[in-house]
Amino acid sequence: MLDIIQGLFRPLDTDGPILFWAKEILGALLILAIFWMLAQLIVMALDKWGKRLASFTSTDLDDRILHRITPHVSRLLVTSGIYLAIRSLPLHEKLILVFSGVLFIVLVIIVFNLIYHAFDELLQWYIAGRQHDTDALISRHMIPIAEKITMLFLMGAALIVILKHFNYDIFSLVTALGIGSLAIGMAAKDTLAHMISGFTLMLDQPFRIGDRIQLSGGQVGDVAGIGLRSTKIKTMDNQLLIIPNSDLCNTMLINQAFPDVRAKGRINIGVAYGSDVDRVKALLVATALEVEDVLRDPAPEAYFVSFGDSALDMSLFFWVEEYSRLFDTTDKVNSLIIRRFTENSIEIPFPIRTVIMEKGTN
Structure with missing residues (x-):
């Protein structure tokens, strides 16, 4: 039993094992207490002085990042104190490696979690300030995708840091991942093409x-x-x-919502030959203005387009506030045109074909 105990711990001090361990544990607790107090002081400083410094800036980005990262800074310092306290104890080398390895992984997770929350807050702030900016680099619909990509990147970086700490060969892992990615890419090239197009x-x-x-x-x-x-x-x-x-x-x-949501309607109509073209154009514009949904600015316009086979071809152009109203507004304008043409004795002719039959000679 004594051999097992001596195998777990380093050689004992001449003052006796109890006094020796009391000193070592006291030193580890002192390290932990110092880092805990340091964490509390830094959190207080960030809450008090950090917010005051952030109030001098015109943006609230620094306030939001400060609010998100403060708990992670506290956890980072406390975990660092535990890490150093464990390493200060005269434990067996294997136990130190196990405990310090686990705490190192926790430290890496905390650091990369802190970076992720800071980036996420930056992304949210950027999108919030450009909700109506069509030229923004990243739209609000890309936030979930950007967050997932950032998380995957940080997880990969954290894995590399952890493996490097434990002296694993990173290059062989990267090579294996590269070969695996190539195989997946060849097998799912169509899906990858759709995904790349989605990012585009x-x-x-x-x-x-x-x-x-x-x-x-x-x-x-x-x-x-x-x-x-x-x-x-x-x-x-x-x-x-x-x-x-x-x-x-x-x-x-065709994107009907660009450059804005207004839409232009067009109605083609033919009137009988012999009609007063200027009067027809004025009547078309006046008829369009009778419909409430037709915009006054820009105003409706009517044009004599061409000479048709059976009619004089006219075109009426008008604008509506939103493209979703165009179909309904066109129906209203068409119905009103028929009524006004009837009231003003303007004829909309049927297609006419003149057939000349010559009497054959014997």
């Missing part, structure tokens, strides 16, 4: 969630969600259209 859509922002877009195939709908693999579009007939991101990146589309 989120960074380039050709459209945002809620925008109404028109695809090259003629489909029109509102963007319901932008994912890593696909984009969901809610069509006008309340169906969900799911399109792979790589297809959206390589096609031409």
